[in-house]
Amino acid sequence: MMGGLALLLLLGTLYPIEAAEVQQVSLMEAELGGNVTFQCPVSEKEKNILYWYKQPLGCTIQTVATRFFTKQTFRPQFNNSRFRVTQDSLTIMNISKEDEATYFCFTGSQFSHRFVDGTFLAVKDGSLQKSFHVEQSPEAESVLPGDSVTLQCSLVSRDKEDGVQCPHGHRVFWFRSGGSHPGFMYTQDTQPGNTSCVYRLSKRIQNSSDAGTYRCAVASCGQILFGGGTKVDTSSNLKVVVTVLGVLLACCVTVIILLIFYVNRRRAEAAASLLENVPKGNFKRNEDAWTYSTAVFTVMKSGGRRRAEGAQRENIHAAAKASGSD
Numbered sequence: 001m002m003g004g005l006a007l008l009l010l011l012g013t014l015y016p017i018e019a020a021e022v023q024q025v026s027l028m029e030a031e032l033g034g035n036v037t038f039q040c041p042v043s044e045k046e047k048n049i050l051y052w053y054k055q056p057l058g059c060t061i062q063t064v065a066t067r068f069f070t071k072q073t074f075r076p077q078f079n080n081s082r083f084r085v086t087q088d089s090l091t092i093m094n095i096s097k098e099d100e101a102t103y104f105c106f107t108g109s110q111f112s113h114r115f116v117d118g119t120f121l122a123v124k125d126g127s128l129q130k131s132f133h134v135e136q137s138p139e140a141e142s143v144l145p146g147d148s149v150t151l152q153c154s155l156v157s158r159d160k161e162d163g164v165q166c167p168h169g170h171r172v173f174w175f176r177s178g179g180s181h182p183g184f185m186y187t188q189d190t191q192p193g194n195t196s197c198v199y200r201l202s203k204r205i206q207n208s209s210d211a212g213t214y215r216c217a218v219a220s221c222g223q224i225l226f227g228g229g230t231k232v233d234t235s236s237n238l239k240v241v242v243t244v245l246g247v248l249l250a251c252c253v254t255v256i257i258l259l260i261f262y263v264n265r266r267r268a269e270a271a272a273s274l275l276e277n278v279p280k281g282n283f284k285r286n287e288d289a290w291t292y293s294t295a296v297f298t299v300m301k302s303g304g305r306r307r308a309e310g311a312q313r314e315n316i317h318a319a320a321k322a323s324g325s326d
Contacts, residue, residue, distance in 0.1 A: 039117065055101055090103065134228075
């Protein structure tokens, strides 16, 4: 093991390790006695050098196997038929609780080396009687991008009447599955005197890539207990926002249509009222003109008659005057 780590350190000094490309640790669950395969996606030129490492929770790193070109070498505790290595994978058959750990590979070529994927293997044993179980809340949470969500993980005794306090020496791990970048997130150690067994993690959801199922795992008494998970979603709130905006837009369009209809109706009523008033005004003006013309004609007619009568009287008077003089 020390030789492998020394070689790893030597390679790290001779060749640049691309730390920026180290992937997050993902979570894999398997039943006791089953088979699992870990993939190490590498290019053709990187398949010549390959290391597989195992790190149990709270323990140091162990070298599982090495591969140089076509030669494979297993460490003594892994040199059995349960372990098999290919150019880009590690297979463990008939898994047991001792296989529960984080597995990751280290690969490279002649000029560069890098860590690739890491996977935490959780072995589920249904026959194991546990005095505690993990409760996680809330079950689901919908948030807007930029908001924070608080995750809670509680270690609860199965015997409600048992006065067993929170076990000492346990650690809490947070994982995320689903989303764009699933993997290991955060580790919480127990604080001295902590008897509540309740742990909280506040996580800011920057965008939809932070969505997924967040799960806690409690390592205690040689076993790992997993919570049911909290599903964090951003699309639900976005759908609500889009729906509300759509309803508001529909209301605005409806109000605008009603206003246009109301304005056009008022204009039509005003135009109709104007058309009704114009003929009445013209008729009144014609009637006034007719009355005025009749009055003028009557006056003129009366005046002419009086002048005729006056002229006739003058003629009679002149005739009488002439006969008298005679």
